[in-house]
Amino acid sequence: MRSSEFSRQLEGYGLLTAQILYHMPDHPGLLQTFLWQTLDKAPVFPELKRFLTFWERDIDGKLHSVRICHRDLIGPSDWRLLDAEYPIH
Template sequence: MTDRAFVEQMGGSGLTTAEIYYYRPDAQSLLQLFVWQEYDLAPDFPVLFQFLENWQQQLEGALHSVSISHQRLIKPAELRAVGGILRLP
């Protein structure tokens, strides 16, 4: 059985972290932080935007701001021959 995260990364997804600041429903003058992580496709972030759309429709806490960071964890290897032959089995 293959790990879901590995399959997502092989499909081009990368680890996306969103810091979501929202107003507390019980104290409108206070901001609360929610950290969300999932594998998503940059730069469109369809999974994140679907989550945020659901947040706005289903939850009482109004969004203040969202900060997004994204990192592809699987990258092509950087190989460079330096005066020799490199043989891979």
């Protein structure tokens, strides 16, 4: 059973964005860009590894490079001190 996205975030998963450059199958001299986002766990990135394994096995375009950006969605909360409080009734 797959847990909800919120539960995965509590387990340490964050938003991963991968920019994948690959050679076009019919024109290997040309590069195409593919953007992919998912929840993944840094620093091992099991979901990204699974996706790239699938790509190399089932997709004709040979990989050129992969750039990633990862951001935890749940972390220590930011807080600030209030200057004033205004009660309402």
